[in-house]
Amino acid sequence: MATPFGTFYSPNLTTDPENGIGRWSIEDFAMAVRQGVSPEGEPYYPSFTYPFYGDFSDQDIADLWAAFQTVPPVAEVPPDHEVGFPFNMRWGLKLWRAAFLRDPETESVEGRDDVWNRGRELARGAAHCGACHTGRNIAGARLETAFYAGNDDLPGGDHAPSIQIEHLVEQGWTVDSIVYALETGITPSGDVFGGGMGEVVQYGTSFLTPEDRLAIATYIMDPGDDLPDPE
Known part of the structure; x- marks a missing residue:
């Protein structure tokens, strides 16, 4: 790397x-x-x-x-x-x-259902979505104010787009299309994931249970208070 x-x-x-x-x-x-x-x-x-x-x-x-x-x-x-x-x-x-170094905050949130809380546990924990989809400071630590806002400076010259809700909606993403993409690598436009995200699907999320893919998609499309307030 x-x-x-x-x-x-x-x-x-x-x-x-x-x-x-x-x-x-x-x-x-x-x-x-x-x-x-x-x-x-x-x-x-x-x-x-x-x-x-x-x-x-x-x-x-x-x-x-x-x-x-x-x-x-x-x-x-x-x-x-x-x-x-x-x-x-x-x-x-x-x-x-x-x-x-911070706690990954994967614990359940009161008032949210089991599917959403499972998605939070996976997205913020084992699936570590924020490792790529969040920008870094000069010390290589994730920017807390840029949670899921994308990163154009990944190792190897790769980049990760924003997966904040407003950007996903603009690109035509839904819970169902995220579930499908995590299994197949195919996006709503009919394109396929390349680079690091292609490997994430090939070697990772394609092996998840349908229930876990649904949980991740549910959380990503509705992260609630986990996103920072816009400045």
């Missing part, structure tokens, strides 16, 4: 004991996923989207852990991140976390 801060490489997440997570405990795994901290106590770079996973339940962690245990070991050493000074100083991540 090429970013303004350097190039980040995915770690080995297979069960290999030397180069992967084969020696981890479930407690190590939970700390990494929820807190973004390695078994050695080192903070991970937020290119790993752990800020969205802080509210994962114990059952979520147990299910993920069980799934990762089925991955065959691969004895491959991942490349080191190519990050220059001062971003290669991991102690600086502690300052970043103190300044910008």
Whole structure:
């Protein structure tokens, strides 16, 4: 992942004991996923989207852990991140976390039905829609005042459009068309998602249950008070 801060490489997440997570405990795994901290106590770079996973339940962690245990070991050493000074100083991540790490706010909202609340849990958590569809400041943290307002400066030169309700309506989106797009990648205009969103559908949302796709679409089309007030 090429970013303004350097190039980040995915770690080995297979069960290999030397180069992967084969020696981890479930407690190590939970700390990494929820807190973004390695078994050695080192903070991970937020290119790993752990800020969205802080509210994962114990059952979520147990299910993920069980799934990762089925991955065959691969004895491959991942490349080191190519990050220059001062971003290669991991102690600086502690300052970043103190300044910008926030609760993902996936908890249920009183007065909303189960479908909407499930959509909020997924969109703001596991699906991490805001990772791409929200702009960033010079420190790489999401702009709270630009929630879902789009991002024209994604890694690799990609961009993500606004998914705020007024822009979706202008583009002809409905709950039903979002559900269909999350399954097939086909937009209301008959076009198909490309770039990062195409991969999100291909490797992610197309595998969700119909109920979860409906929940995400319901929330996206009616985020309520989660959107910031217009200035």
